[in-house]
Amino acid sequence: MTRKNAAATVHGMSDETWKRHANPWSVWTRLAAIPAFELAVWSRQWLGWWCLAAVLIVVVWLWLNVHLFQPVEPTSWAAKGIYGEQLHVDGKVPxxxxxxxxxxxxxxxVGFALIAWGLTALTIWPLALGTVVAVLAQLWRIDRYGLLFQQHLHEQSRGDTA
Structure with a gap:
């Protein structure tokens, strides 16, 4: 089992779950969980060990997120990207x-390593830089997955793939 498949298994990613995860609300709220997680960890300055409750809330949200929203068809940019991500997890990447x-x-x-450094040292510049790098990489990856999905649909319509 690959790491991608293991992550999908942990989240219980069935075909129905992928359709729910493709909902733009799921995509955008998962991206918003990055700064929420950072704030939860940073809050150890004010909350002490109680920050773990905030961290746990974000982690539970990330697990629940892919199950909560209505399933969608691949009509939006975000949905096409998630459908393409499913192809990647299934090993269907040209x-x-x-x-x-x-x-x-x-x-x-690299972005997440910078985030970890910033959160460990409570230093803002690696945290901010890491957040920008991680989010941009994720957005670009979703865009690339959308292209992959559109290519897959085109090939299917031509009868190139099964």
Whole structure:
């Protein structure tokens, strides 16, 4: 099982769940969870160990998020991106997309490393830089997944794939 499949399994990602996760409300509120998580961790300055309650709320939200919203068809930018992400998790990524997706994933990981540094040291510049890098990488990845999904639909309509 790959890491992508393991993450999908942890979230209980069935076909129905992917359709719910494709809802733009799910996509945008998951992105909003990044600064919410950062604030929850940073709040240890004021809340002490009670900050873990705030962290737990964000983590539970991230797990619930993919199950809460109405399922949607791939008509919006966000929905097409999530449908493309499902193709990636299922291993249906053409070679021309793999390098770019790997670079975007690596960029996002660099962003999250900077976030971790900023939160550990309570230093704002790596936190802010990491947030910008992680969010931009995620948005670009969603866009790339949308292209992947549109290419997949085009190939299916031509009968190129099963």
């Amino acid at each position: 070679a021309e997309h793999k390098t770019t997706l790997n670079w975007l994933i690596a960029s996002g990981l």
